[in-house]
Amino acid sequence: MALWSQKIADIEINGFTIPAVNSSWHDTGAWAVYVEPNPHKLGAKIPRNTFYNLRVNIYSPQVKFGLSPGEMEKIGIEIEKTLDGYSYELERAEIIGKNYRKMFSGTLIAYIIALITAYGWWFIWFRQPFHAFVGIDNWWKNLRAKKLPRYHVREVVFGKDKNRISAINDVYRYYKTLKGRYLEICQKMRDYCKLRKKENPAFGEIERAYREIILTELEDSFLVKMVAHTLPQKVLRFFLGDMVLIPKISVPKILVPIRDLDYDLSPYID
């Protein structure tokens, strides 16, 4: 895709296959691959007006049946889906948001005058100037996100950094000693990584991964966030309804559910 004269930036990011028990309907008991920068932070790494090559290094513990090519491919596909979906949603929200902002920014002057002179219909006057700022946060995020589709190659490979490999193996060894419920296990793993991150900074990265996973488990689902189900939310939506029609696009985390590497497949593989 890139022209011969164009510079291509090489960007490397790291992902860890970590023992974390997912709890959603389709991924109960699965582990997760966590990739460190979310799409918003990844967008900041890409220089302006250049293409980029993205390489995702995956670090997973050494087990009898490691990740097979099909599973590596799936990790790549899911990462692509997250990145593309994020930039797509922002762009689509901006198609409408941009026009709405333009449509109402001219009215600001009109309403400043009208607020002073008009006696009735104050209800209409005070809410419409807000439309000048519809989806302004999406615009801000889109500055970075629109760089994401300018890639040349995106690939997922096994990482070779020794520190990270030893860290993920230690984490797995510690995980084998644990028993309990899934969130407790995640909290213990987080604390373990926190203790050891001074000797090996790779533990710090895995600790952040656990923090994100715990947060994901605790936070509300997408639909609960979107649907107005409390009185204050309903009141807000009544008055500012069409501002909410331009949805607030949240920055996704790159968390791919993957096979539980601790589970012994040998009875099922002939």
Place this chain on the structure above:
Amino acid sequence: MAKIDLYQVWQKDGYTLITPFNPVFFTDRLARNQKILRRRETLDIILNVEKIDRTLIELGETSPYLKVEEKEGNLVISPQEKIPSELERTLLCAFRDTIFQNEAIVNQFLLYRDIFFYYGRYRFGGFYGIIHRLFPLVFIMRVVKGYQPMVWQMLLVDPLFLNRTKDALFSHYQEIEEGMNYAFKNITLVQKENIALRALNNIVRKDEKGEGFNLAAKLCDRLGMGFLKDFYWVATQATEDTEWDIYKKPPIPFVPWPKKS
């Protein structure tokens, strides 16, 4: 690259191909089709198999309709030159019926929904139509100078930008539709070995106590193939006994049933 993953799943009687998709959110498919048109990409279909062998190549060799070539470890499938045009048309129709149809219909539905939400909102028949019907009132109240900027806003500026929104939405969804057409004309098939799939297929093949699907349904999410739960679970209901029993039992009453005296 734009990729779709397909899984070759054993279902006691033969193989079937399953692709994971999100039944609630359509974003990934829209984004994929848009990307394909903008970047002129080929659509890579990643076929997850238990073990890579020459079955597909042999299938292509024996088939009068398809030509299978091996290029850099990938299998490229294309129609044979000899294929009769009528049959080709039939195949293409079948292909469209299965894969295109869903995406095309949803694409159209989303277009109309967005037009309704964003274009129809300030129009005469739209959400704010009532307020717009009071528009003559503005002229009656023209003595108030503060209304005059709003009058010109409503007459000139609003319709302009609403029309621009509508046009942008139309071209957005048209781009996606063109991408979809482009995608399904440039397909590369890539085989990949998947060990989790192999384990699941072996479980169903072994069919312990006639409950292979049951075990697979319980294990597949732990093996990172949770989307197969929706397939195995249904198969369980149709062919195996254990879980079927709950439908034979009478339901538990919400309030205690009065005893007959």
